[in-house]
Amino acid sequence: MTRYITYRLLLLLPVLVGISVVVFLLIHLIPGDVVDVLLGIQTSPEAAIALRRIFGLDQPLHVQFVHWASSLLRGDLGLSLRTGLPVSYLLTSRLVVTAELTGLGLFLAALIGIPLGVTAAFRQNTAADYAASSAALVGLSMPDFWTGTLLILLLSIKAGWLPPTGYIPFSTDALGNLKLMLMPTITLAGGSASYIMRMTRSAVLEVLSQDYIRTAHAKGLPRHQVIYVHAFRNALVPIMAIVGQQMAYLLGGVVVVESIFAVPGIGRTALESIYYRDYPVVMGVVLFVAFAYVVINVLVDLLSALVDVRIRERIARSGR
């Protein structure tokens, strides 16, 4: 098991390096560099050359990469062109907001998706199953920007129950914070809840088709005991893995959701920075989210292996 954990963590390294290379290349593919943005058009070529030398932009690409990557290792993501603040500071100061939104979204998605999926599987081909499956199908067909717009239209403009956009820190006003986070959370959770429902349903159906379930029924165990002791517990591991993967997935959705509801997290920061051509911030967010995404996915895999004896044994057999 230790070998497996080490192996998975070591395998993470080339991916992290790869992500850095991609982000670095994306920055360099942008027409015009930092100097052009900083100095504007009305500038002497000499000044531009001097500034490029200061930034090290006259060096060959691979030298620049090594330089950039070594500052990255020290947690230095460069400076925002618009505000002059360190990108790492912008990221860390807005991460709390994004973390709250993602956490609430995942919680809500699991809260809706898992019970619906389990119920649908245990009552396969009944009205309850059809209702839950249809709801999930519609949920999967509603992109977040459409759900969000619809929620604002219905709950804010028509009903007047909630303010359409805005943000209050949790520490200032907990209730106000949750009230404003309600619509973003529902929007973020919608697609995930549908996905979790469908995957949970098929995970439980898979378990229900196993021989030991038939044996449990055959030896006369009461239905609820078969369901909760034999079926649900065995389906828990795949369900956990699905929910964990959704956490990483939701990180990609925050850009859109934060923008619709003006939630000041890292997603909205990234989008605003695109409009202002503040590329160090954009790429800082992209890099951070991609890192978080792969690390979370590996942790979910490791956690499933720790919890599930079957996965552990499969790993032991394959010799890793």
Place this chain on the structure above:
Amino acid sequence: MNSVSDVAVFSSNDLSTRAERSLTALALSRLLKNRLAILGLVILALLIVSAILAPNLTPYEPTAMDTSLRFQPPGRGHPMGTDQFGRDLLTRILFGGRVSLTVGIISVGVAAILGTIIGLTSGYYGGWWDLVVSRVMDVLFAFPAVLLAIAIMAVLGQNITNVMIAIGIVNTPIFARVTRASAMSVRVQLFVEAAEALGASSPHIILRHVLPNCLPPLVVQTTVAFAWAVIAEAALSFLGLGTRPPTPSWGLMLNEGRNVMEYAPWQPVFSGIAIMVTVFSLNVLGDGLRDALDPTATR
């Protein structure tokens, strides 16, 4: 020697196409029994026809402005109302279908072809090429799809060609992974070994034996990718990173409608419904295809 192997390969090939045809017929009959999938197919067909015939279906121009007609509610003459520039919304929705479908067909088509070539060769040949492909895919999968598309658009700049490029780049590794997996499982099958023993060339084996066996997952993936492409195009345009106004893109129209929805709620609502119905039809079709092409299915 050459002629012998040619004859032998020809006959094995004949067998494989015959087997494949009956599988296709089986899958098709399963698909046609799935009512939801039929619904998806019908909606999709209607969308395609209405996108092609858009200029004939409406007396209006999608970008013709008439401010005296702004914010007309749905009614006679304008079944879906008009927008802030007095443009007929139904006309813009019909023409918007052209944008969505064009972006979907081109970006998914290119991604499917590129991804399939990469996946087939890396899965069949293995070795250093497979190693390179796998590592590059690992890296590309490390970015959440929407975020990668946004980052690419930030670099390339806002226009519809770049939208297709961004969506294509995000989709290519997914197609490569799907075909690579099936190519690897087909490569070790006896009929491939037999073809090799008979002296068939690698390109011949890949095209006539490996590719047909990769088609079922590819077909399903194409539908899924298409649904995602429609969402991604709309999302990018919604965020102001995709198509430029006055292009009638559903995502753009939804975003414009968001700013005026206090007076003209029909504008965001109809644009959103257009996106939702399209994605829904592709989703149910994809589900139906997945079930119909499932080799473990008994009926």
